[in-house]
Every structure is written in structure tokens, then in C-alpha cells.
Amino acid sequence: MSTSSQEKSKVISNISGAEAVIRCLLEEGVETLYGYPGGAIMPIYDELYKFQDILHHVLTRHEQGATHAAQGYARTSGKVGVAMATSGPGATNLVTGIADAQIDSTPMVCITGQVASHLLGSDAFQETDIIGISTPVTKWNYQITKASEIPEIMARAFYIARSGRPGPVLIDITKDAQFEHFDFGYKKCTGIRSYQPYPILDQVKVDEAIALINQAKKPFIVWGQGVILGQAESEFKTFVEISGIPAAWTILGLSALPTDHPSNRGMVGMHGNYAPNLLTNECDLLIAIGMRFDDRVTGDLNTYAKQAKIIHLELDPAEVNKNVTADITLLADCKISLQRLNEKITPKSYPEWIQRFDELDAIEYKKVIHHDLHPTKPGLTMGETIEMINRFSKGNAVIVTDVGQHQMVACRYAKFNQSKSNVTSGGLGTMGFALPAAIGAKMGAPEREVVAVIGDGGYQMTIQELGTIFQQRLAVKIVVLNNDFLGMVRQWQQLFFDKRYASTEMVNPDFVKIAEGYYIQAKRINQRDELENAVKEMIASDQPYFLEVCVEKEDNVFPMIPSGASVSAIRLE
Amino acid sequence: METKTYTISVYSENNVGLLNRISAIFLKRHINLESFSTSASEIPDVYRFVIVIHVTPDTVRRLVQQIEKQVDVIKAFYHTDEETIFQENALYKVKSSALFEERHIQNIIKNSHANIVTVSPEFFVIEKTGFREETEQLRKDLEPYGLLQFVRSGRISVTKAKMGISEILNTFKNNNN
Numbered sequence: 115m116s117t118s119s120q121e122k123s124k125v126i127s128n129i130s131g132a133e134a135v136i137r138c139l140l141e142e143g144v145e146t147l148y149g150y151p152g153g154a155i156m157p158i159y160d161e162l163y164k165f166q167d168i169l170h171h172v173l174t175r176h177e178q179g180a181t182h183a184a185q186g187y188a189r190t191s192g193k194v195g196v197a198m199a200t201s202g203p204g205a206t207n208l209v210t211g212i213a214d215a216q217i218d219s220t221p222m223v224c225i226t227g228q229v230a231s232h233l234l235g236s237d238a239f240q241e242t243d244i245i246g247i248s249t250p251v252t253k254w255n256y257q258i259t260k261a262s263e264i265p266e267i268m269a270r271a272f273y274i275a276r277s278g279r280p281g282p283v284l285i286d287i288t289k290d291a292q293f294e295h296f297d298f299g300y301k302k303c304t305g306i307r308s309y310q311p312y313p314i315l316d317q318v319k320v321d322e323a324i325a326l327i328n329q330a331k332k333p334f335i336v337w338g339q340g341v342i343l344g345q346a347e348s349e350f351k352t353f354v355e356i357s358g359i360p361a362a363w364t365i366l367g368l369s370a371l372p373t374d375h376p377s378n379r380g381m382v383g384m385h386g387n388y389a390p391n392l393l394t395n396e397c398d399l400l401i402a403i404g405m406r407f408d409d410r411v412t413g414d415l416n417t418y419a420k421q422a423k424i425i426h427l428e429l430d431p432a433e434v435n436k437n438v439t440a441d442i443t444l445l446a447d448c449k450i451s452l453q454r455l456n457e458k459i460t461p462k463s464y465p466e467w468i469q470r471f472d473e474l475d476a477i478e479y480k481k482v483i484h485h486d487l488h489p490t491k492p493g494l495t496m497g498e499t500i501e502m503i504n505r506f507s508k509g510n511a512v513i514v515t516d517v518g519q520h521q522m523v524a525c526r527y528a529k530f531n532q533s534k535s536n537v538t539s540g541g542l543g544t545m546g547f548a549l550p551a552a553i554g555a556k557m558g559a560p561e562r563e564v565v566a567v568i569g570d571g572g573y574q575m576t577i578q579e580l581g582t583i584f585q586q587r588l589a590v591k592i593v594v595l596n597n598d599f600l601g602m603v604r605q606w607q608q609l610f611f612d613k614r615y616a617s618t619e620m621v622n623p624d625f626v627k628i629a630e631g632y633y634i635q636a637k638r639i640n641q642r643d644e645l646e647n648a649v650k651e652m653i654a655s656d657q658p659y660f661l662e663v664c665v666e667k668e669d670n671v672f673p674m675i676p677s678g679a680s681v682s683a684i685r686l687e
Numbered sequence: 688m689e690t691k692t693y694t695i696s697v698y699s700e701n702n703v704g705l706l707n708r709i710s711a712i713f714l715k716r717h718i719n720l721e722s723f724s725t726s727a728s729e730i731p732d733v734y735r736f737v738i739v740i741h742v743t744p745d746t747v748r749r750l751v752q753q754i755e756k757q758v759d760v761i762k763a764f765y766h767t768d769e770e771t772i773f774q775e776n777a778l779y780k781v782k783s784s785a786l787f788e789e790r791h792i793q794n795i796i797k798n799s800h801a802n803i804v805t806v807s808p809e810f811f812v813i814e815k816t817g818f819r820e821e822t823e824q825l826r827k828d829l830e831p832y833g834l835l836q837f838v839r840s841g842r843i844s845v846t847k848a849k850m851g852i853s854e855i856l857n858t859f860k861n862n863n864n
Contacts, residue, residue, distance in 0.1 A: 245704055250711040254758045255704065274758055307859055308700050308761040314862075432752040 122299040131261030132157035132292040135225065136165050138268035141300045144196050146170045146187060146557055148180035152200025153240060155227025157292035172553070172586060175578035177204050179550035181211020182576070185220045186554030189537045190512055190562070192345070194221040194275050195554060201228045202240030205286070206247065210544055212282045213251040217541030218366060219343060221280035223271045224248075230290040231259040244286050253281030261294035265301070273303035278311025279430040280343060313431060315446035320454045323425045323442050326399055328460060330423075332467045333359045334390070334397035336382055336411070339366035339540075340404015340429060346449035347371070347533045350403065353452050358463040360471055362390035364405050366540040369530040373509065379471050383411040384675045385522040388482075389474035391673070391681045394419050396470070403427045404448045407437040408541065417680035427451045481686040482672050487527065493666030494642055496523040496595045502645050503565055503593070504529040506653040511563040512537060512555050516548035516572035519601035522671045524567045534559070546575030552590045553582055563591070563653065570596040570622055580632040583658050591652050592629075592660045597667045598622055605670045629660035640664035688743040692721070694771050694844050695747070697736040697754055698728060698761040698852050705759045709736065712753045718742060722775075722841035730852055733761065739842045762855050766846055773844035777822035778804070779813040779829055780836035786811055795828045810835055 123141065135158050139147065149171060151159040162171050174180040177199040184195030195215075199208050205226040215222045229238040245257050254274045256267050264287070271283040327333060341350045347370050354361050354377045361371065362382045371378050380387030382394065394400065400422045405411070412418040415437060426440035427448045434443050444451040486497030500523060503511070509529035514537040515521040521538055530536060537555045539547040552566035573594050583590050604618040629636035635657060639648045645663070652659045675684045699705055706725065713720060721739040728735035740747065747765045754763040783806065785792055796803065801815040815825050826837055 246707060249704065249707050250715060257703070305862075306758065307856065309758045310859055310862060430756065432749075432756040434752070436749055436752070 122301045125297050125299040127297050128295050129298050130157065130161070130292065131264050131287065131294050131296070132161045134261060134264040134296070134298045135268065135287065135292070136161045136169065137298060138265060138300060139169060139196065140165070141302070142194070142268070142272045144169065144194070146172065147196035147198055148172045148174055148183040148187075148554065149198030150174060150177050150180060150200070150204060152204045152227065154201035154229055154289050155198065155204070155225075155292075157289065158198070158225070158227065158287075172557070172582065174550060174553070175581045176576065177207035178210050178546065179553075179576055179579045179582065181208050181215070181222070181224065182544075182547050182550035183554035183582075184222050185211060185215050185218075186514060186537050186551035187558040188220050188222060188554070189551075189558070190534050190555045191558030192534065193558070194223055194272055196223050196225070198225045199227070200240065201226060201244070202242050204240075205244035206242055208284075209247060209251065212248055212284065214539055214542040214544045214547065215282040216251045216253065218539065219280050219339060220282065221275040222282040223275050224282060224284045226284065226286045227292070228257065228286045228288045231288040232290070234288070244284065248284045251282070252284050255284040255286070257286040257288070258291050259288050261291050261296045264291070265298060266303075269301065269303040270306065273306070274309065312447055313429070313445045315444060315450055315454060317454070319442055319444055320451070320458070323444060323455065324458045326423055326425060326442060327357065327401070330399035332397045332464065333357070333399040333401065334393060334422075335359050335361035335401045335403060336364065336390075336394075336405055337361060337367045337370060337403040338364040338405025340427070340448045341367060341370040342533055344404060344429070344447050344449040346404070346447075346452050349449055349452035349456060351375070352456050353459065356456065356459050356461050358461065359401065360464070360468060362387070364408070364411050364540075365525055365538060366536075367405060368525055368536040370533050372531050373529045381526060382681075384413070384677075385526065385671050385673065387475070387526070388478035388673050388684060388686065389471040391675065391684045392474055393470060395421065395680070395682045397422050399423050399425065401425045401427070402438075402440070403452070404429070406433045409437075412437065412681070413675050413683070414678055414680045417682065478673065478686065486523070491666065492642075493669075494640065494645065494663055495669060496520055496665050497527050498642075499593065499595060499645065499649070499663050499665070500524050500527040500567070502649040503567075503653070506649050507563055507565065511535070511565045512559060514538070514548050514552040514555050514564060514566040516568045517543045517545045518569045518572060519597075519605065519669075519671050520567055520569045520595040522602075545572035548572060549576045549592065550579045550582070552592070553579060553586065553588060556588050556590050565591045565593060567593045567595065569601060570594055570598060570620060570625075571600045573625075577628065580629060580634060584632045584634060588658060589656055590658050591655070592658070593652070594625055594660070594662045595665050596622065596625070596662055597665050597669070599667060601669075602671070604668070608668070608670070610676070625662045626660070634658045634660050636660040636662070638662040638664065688745060690741050690743050692739065692741050692768055693747045693765045694768070694773065694842065695736070695738040695740065695751060695754070695763060695765045696844070696846065696850070697738070697763045698730075698850070699734050699736065700759040700761070701732065701734045702759045705757070708757055708759075709754055712750060713740070716746070716750070718746070718750070724841035724843055726843070728852070730856070733852065737841065737843055761859075762850070762852060764846070764850060770848065771844040771846050773842050774816050775819055775822055775840055775842050776814065776816045777825070777837070777839040779815070779825065779834060780810050781813065781829060782833055782835060783807065783809055783811050785832040789832055792829070792832055795825070799825045799828070801825060
């Protein structure tokens with residue numbers, strides 16, 4: 115292996131592989147990690163015990179929770195999240211979180227224990243081929259069988275996880291390698307021969323892009339998480355403000371530009387806003403920034419923005435012309451591409467084009483938003499609950515969501531003043547993500563208010579993490595929007611399967627009692643006049659707090675683009 | 688879009704698990720491989736995969752992008768048959784009695800430009816290098832005489848155009864420094 119490197123740290127003689135793993139974590143600046151012990155990783159846990167004053171290990175209640183917590187931590191802190199588990203079932207329980215981190219480009223290092231190297235392949239107790247299992251869902255993975263490999267491989271793991279388009283890395287360490295002693299020295303990885311994470315921007319393309327932008331009469335920006343991952347929020351804001359171009363976000367791009375910024379025209383995609391979806395097929399130039407044209411954003415590709423020229427700012431060469439063919443690709447970190455565009459962009463405004471957005475916004479407000487936020491029916495809506503959270507959080511909270519109706523409603527209506535505030539499972543759509551992710555989100559940004567908004571279905575997939583919240587005394591606020599249904603699936607059954615509600619109705623337990631069982635203050639409301647005080651009390655609390663809001667059972671989320679249809683086929687009812 | 692035969696050439700580090708990682712890219716897209724071979728390359732410590740698939744131009748482009756994205760892959764290319772020089776290698780094991788009793792078999796071997804690798808009292812082994820049609824023809828010709836075993840290697844190929852891996856490696860080295 116050829117790793118160019120800085121000076122090695124001082125050599126520490128004759129330490130165990132297990133201690134070396136801990137020292138590697140410290141060298142990489144890790145302060146917090148999430149995990150669950152077991153046989154094959156016990157030597158490392160034994161070292162964690164010795165280092166507990168400087169390295170905080172959070173015992174989750176399930177290994178899946180450890181990965182989602184590590185993801186939440188990474189998303190609010192911008193650092194690499196770390197999760198740890200034993201071999202066999204411990205390792206396989208990490209897989210959902212790893213797949214989630216892979217598709218949502220979250221930097222994460224997972225460390226798994228493995229049976230001793232002489233037992234590999236013998237179907238030993240708690241042996242699984244986690245390298246084989248995790249290969250398709252990791253950015254990189256490696257099995258360590260000798261202690262001497264630990265420093266270089268751990269350095270690579272962190273470098274690969276955080277550089278370029280971030281992603282999850284799994285390092286599997288056999289038990290004998292954890293016990294083995296060797297002389298430890300650490301050097302951070304600064305480059306790998308076969309891995310070029312930052313393509314060099316072609317200035318000619320920048321000039322071509324500027325020419326296209328100058329010609330455009332109806333330009334439109336769609337931005338994604340690349341703006342956040344590239345720490346390009348300020349460059350992006352400058353670009354939007356100088357260019358005067360209306361901009362809309364993908365679900366993971368949310369919060370990169372404040373909600374109330376005049377150029378922020380809302381969300382694109384299946385449950386996105388009316389104007390940005392419809393006008394995707396009216397614009398003459400689409401500038402895609404740090405987004406990957408996911409099918410939930412584009413709908414039918416054959417009818418997606420066919421009339422428009424396309425400029426794609428993208429870091430990952432594998433995303434270039436993958437789903438949508440761009441006229442110009444700026445292949446580089448979008449922070450750099452935006453800086454270069456900002457040097458040459460001409461200030462402009464598009465009053466008539468903006469007027470189109472305003473007109474369509476008014477239609478959406480009348481048909482959908484008004485009813486969501488100011489309902490006249492007796493049942494509480496998800497929308498008014500989110501609006502109430504906005505009122506008391508003042509747009510300063512981190513909102514962590516799970517998957518389904520509540521997620522779409524929260525993303526549509528939550529207000530954000532600052533970046534890294536929206537934590538959700540976008541690409542994989544992992545139910546059960548929110549509760550453990552909120553743990554990591556709070557620890558990654560301890561000074562911030564963290565509100566987890568979860569449906570009654572997803573909540574029960576990882577409900578045991580209430581134990582972690584209680585044990586860690588984390589002031590996470592949990593709002594369960596309970597409609598006694600798997601709401602999004604029920605909505606599809608209503609609209610596309612003739613109301614055959616197959617296995618979507620839930621008979622739920624007493625959520626308040628469960629929370630109280632974990633010594634968490636809890637409240638249930640089902641009347642509109644209770645909402646204000648309940649949310650006020652929740653936000654004011656400096657402790658964990660559980661609020662169950664019993665909402666209208668059979669509400670639907672609109673607008674909606676039916677699966678596989680054109681963005682132009684967006685429905686308001 | 689029309690499908691075509693493409694040869695993908697991958698230059699990589701020699702790391703355990705990379706084979707799995709590359710084959711997973713095809714598995715994920717439900718693509719069957721026509722052939723797959725791996726060996727050393729012209730550069731020390733750099734390994735080469737030669738993968739043959741029958742897909743559309745868009746699919747092969749996306750596959751190569753995904754392969755190149757892997758951390759341990761240095762560079763991946765794809766080429767049509769016209770852009771490469773390629774060969775396969777086949778071995779045929781036949782009863783020795785056939786060689787002595789059937790004069791015709793000697794003509795088959797001679798005409799096909801195959802080589803006899805070994806002869807023993809019980810069997811002899813013929814080797815043939817060439818295009819798929821040629822090794823396949825020889826198999827058909829020998830079948831009536833009782834083929835004890837037949838095996839064919841995956842395609843190996845070199846490109847007509849240069850790949851410039853050494854230059855790429857030098858650029859990478861400079862980028863990292």
C-alpha cells in the first residue's frame with residue numbers, strides 16, 4: 115500500500131491491538147462512539163473501560179441504533195460518526211444503518227469484532243462474513259487479522275469515510291488481532307494512490323456554464339446535500355443572491371439555505387411543492403447543485419426537464435450523466451465550483467419568471483397548505499403540529515424525522531434558520547431511523563434544540579432507544595404523530611389500491627406509559643386547544659420529553675407525484 | 688438501445704475483497720457476465736481484470752463509472768471488439784485410443800492449428816488459442832471422438848489504443864503530494 119503521509123506519532127511499545135484501536139480513534143479526534151459489546155469485541159471494550167474519561171461510549175439498545183446515532187452525530191457535527199459491534203448478529207444488525215449512510219453519503223466508520231483468524235470460515239460461534247455482507251453498502255471495508263495492520267487501516271478508514279463524497283467504512287478485526295501486541299505508531303492518511311476524491315475543476319466548463327446562465331430567461335436551481343457536505347452554504351447563498359435565480363431543494367438539501375430566504379422556493383420531488391415541480395418542466399436552464407437526480411425527485415426521466423439545458427455541479431464522477439444527461443458538468447467539490455461561478459456571475463433578476471412561482475404557490479396555499487396549517491376539521495393535523503414547533507423553536511431546532519407521511523409534512527413545513535438542521539433518512543427510507551438518530555444529533559450539536567418527529571409505525575421499530583436517551587440524560591424532544599396507521603402506505607392503498615388497507619392499521623400501546631417507564635416526562639394530546647401549551651412545555655423543558663399528538667387518522671399528504679409519473683402530473687388532491 | 692459486446696479493463700490494487708466488490712456492481716444490476724479473468728498487468732503491483740459483457744452503451748458507461756468509483760480501482764476502461772485484440776484459450780482432453788485409431792482426428796488437430804500439450808497411454812490434451820468460434824468449432828469437431836473434458840478460459844485482451852496507466856499513476860501521485 116502506498117499512503118503518502120505526515121510524520122508518525124511517537125511509537126508506543128508493545129501494546130495490544132485493542133488498545134491500538136482506541137489510540138487510533140483518539141488520533142482521529144473521536145470523542146463519542148456508539149455501540150454494543152459482545153464476545154468477539156470484548157478486548158476493545160476492555161480498553162474502552164480504561165479510556166472512558168476521554169472517549170465516551172454510548173451503549174445503545176440495539177446495534178442498528180448505534181449506526182443511526184452515529185449518522186445523526188455525523189449529520190449535525192460534520193464529523194465522522196463511529197459505531198461498534200461484535201461479530202455475527204452484532205455486525206449484521208449494523209447493515210441497515212450502513213446502507214442508509216451509503217445512500218445518504220454520511221461519513222461513518224463501523225468497527226466490528228470477528229472470530230479469531232484461525233476460526234475464519236469454520237462457521238464458528240457468532241461468525242458471519244460481514245465483509246462479504248457489507249461490501250455492496252460500504253464505500254470501503256477491510257478485515258484486519260494482524261495487530262500491526264491496525265494503524266494504517268484505521269487511518270485509511272477515516273480518510274475514506276470523510277473525503278470526497280463521504281460514506282460508511284467497515285473495519286472487521288479478528289479477536290486474535292485485538293489481543294496481539296506490537297509497537298504502535300500512527301500517521302494520518304492524506305492520500306491513497308488509487309483514490310482521487312477531489313476532481314480538478316475544468317475552468318473552460320465554468321466559462322461555458324456562465325455563458326449558459328447569461329442566456330437563460332427562466333433559470334432554476336435545484337440543490338441537494340452536496341451543498342452541506344461541501345460546507346458550501348455561504349458560497350451557495352452568494353450564488354443565489356447575485357444570480358437572482360429561484361432555487362428549490364431535495365429532501366437532504368433542506369436547511370442549507372434558510373427557509374425564509376426570498377429565493378428559497380421549497381422542495382422538489384414526490385411530495386414537494388407545486389411551483390418548483392411544475393416549473394422544472396418550464397425552466398430553460400436547470401442548475402443542479404450537489405444532487406443526484408434521484409427517482410423521487412425526477413419522477414419519469416423521459417419527461418423530466420427535457421426543454422431545459424442542464425448544468426450539473428457534482429463531486430462524484432459516477433453521478434455524471436447517470437440519470438440525467440447534463441449539457442455542462444462542473445466536476446468538483448461544489449464549494450470550489452460555486453466560488454468560480456461567483457467570480458463571473460452577473461447580477462440579474464427575473465421578475466416575470468418569479469411571478470410564475472408566486473402564482474403557483476398561491477394555488478398550493480389555497481388547495482393544500484391552508485388546510486394543513488389552519489384546519490377547520492376537528493382532528494389535529496401533522497402540519498399544524500409542525501407549525502407549532504416552528505413557533506416555539508423559532509426555526510432554530512434540529513428536526514430529526516423518520517420515514518413516511520410525518521417526514522414529508524415536517525420537511526414541507528419545518529422552518530430552518532441554519533444548516534445541518536434537517537436529519538432524515540432520505541435515500542434508503544429507513545423506518546426506525548429517527549429516535550436513535552436524534553441521540554447522535556443531540557450529541558453532535560449539544561447546544562441546540564433537537565426535536566425528533568416520528569410516526570407511530572417507525573417509532574416502534576427502534577422504541578427501545580428511549581433507554582439510551584434516559585441513560586445518557588439527553589434532552590431530546592420526541593414528538594410522535596400518531597394516526598394509528600402506517601400512514602404513507604395507507605395513503606397509497608387509498609389512492610392506488612382501492613382502499614384495501616392491508617396490514618396498515620396499528621393497534622398501538624400506551625406510548626405515554628412506555629415513555630414514563632423509561633422515566634421520561636410524557637404527555638398525550640388530541641385536542642387543538644391543548645397543542646400550544648404542550649409544545650411550549652416540551653420546548654421549554656431541559657430534559658428529555660415525549661409528546662404524543664393524536665392526529666387525524668386518514669389524512670393524506672399532498673401535493674403528490676404518483677410513482678413513476680412526470681413531475682408535471684403533480685396532484686393537489 | 689442496441690446491446691453490444693464490450694470488454695471492460697480494470698486496473699487495480701491487489702486487495703482482498705476487490706473481486707467481490709466489482710462483481711457486486713454487476714449483481715446489483717442483474718447483469719450476467721460473459722467472461723471474467725484477472726491477472727498481473729504490465730505494472731508491478733497493479734492488477735488487471737478483463738470482463739466481457741453484452742449490454743447497451745449507456746449501461747456499460749455507467750458500470751465503468753461505478754467500478755472506477757471503488758477506492759482500490761485505479762482506472763477502468765471499456766472497448767468494443769473492434770478496439771481490442773482478444774483471445775480465449777481452451778483445453779480438450781481426449782482418449783489416446785482415438786488419436787491412433789481415427790486418422791481423421793489428426794487432420795482436425797492439424798487444420799485447427801491446435802497444439803498437443805501432452806500425450807499419455809490413456810489420454811492426450813490439446814490446447815487451442817483463438818476466437819470463441821474457433822475454440823467452439825474444435826470442440827464440435829472433437830465431440831464425436833469422445834471429449835473426456837473441455838474447458839475454456841475467459842477472454843483476455845489488449846487494446847489497440849494506449850491506456851497510459853503509468854502516466855495516470857504519476858498524475859495521481861502528484862495530486863496527492
